[in-house]
Amino acid sequence: MMAVACLLIETMESFRLGINDTNKVKGCCLFTNFFRRESSRFPGFSYPEMDFYKHIRCGILHQAEITGGYRIVRDAKVELLANRAINANMFVKALTTCLDGYLSELKEKAFEDDIWVKAEKKILFICNNCSVCE
Secondary structure (H helix, E strand, C coil): CHHHHHHHHHHHHHHHHCCCCCCCCCHHHHHHHHHHHCCCCCCCCCCCCCCHHHHHHHHHHHHCCCCCCCEEECCCCCCCEECCEEEHHHHHHHHHHHHHHHHHHHHHCCCCCHHHHHHHHHHHHHHHHCCCCC
């Protein structure tokens, strides 16, 4: 659940920036930007000491585990982030709201606006990455 959430954050940020490869931009910067912009939905995640990218994203995707003393829970009684516990259900719900917000922004804007120019650029990168090599 959290691995897919991390992939979605990275994907949304690459669309917002119009970048092909997140390795060329420090991955941690993508998460920092995301949590700063969405701070009202993710309180406590933008603080440097949290380092979501290192302990959650990289921990899950590279080691299949959370590091830094964090835990992932799905208990309805636990807040989104409390005592190094991240409520995955609440996290995904907040992330869904962010995705819906991004899609709404796209619907409201003209194709010439920056948000569409960058999204189109990312879509073209995806198409080119899918091309069959000869």
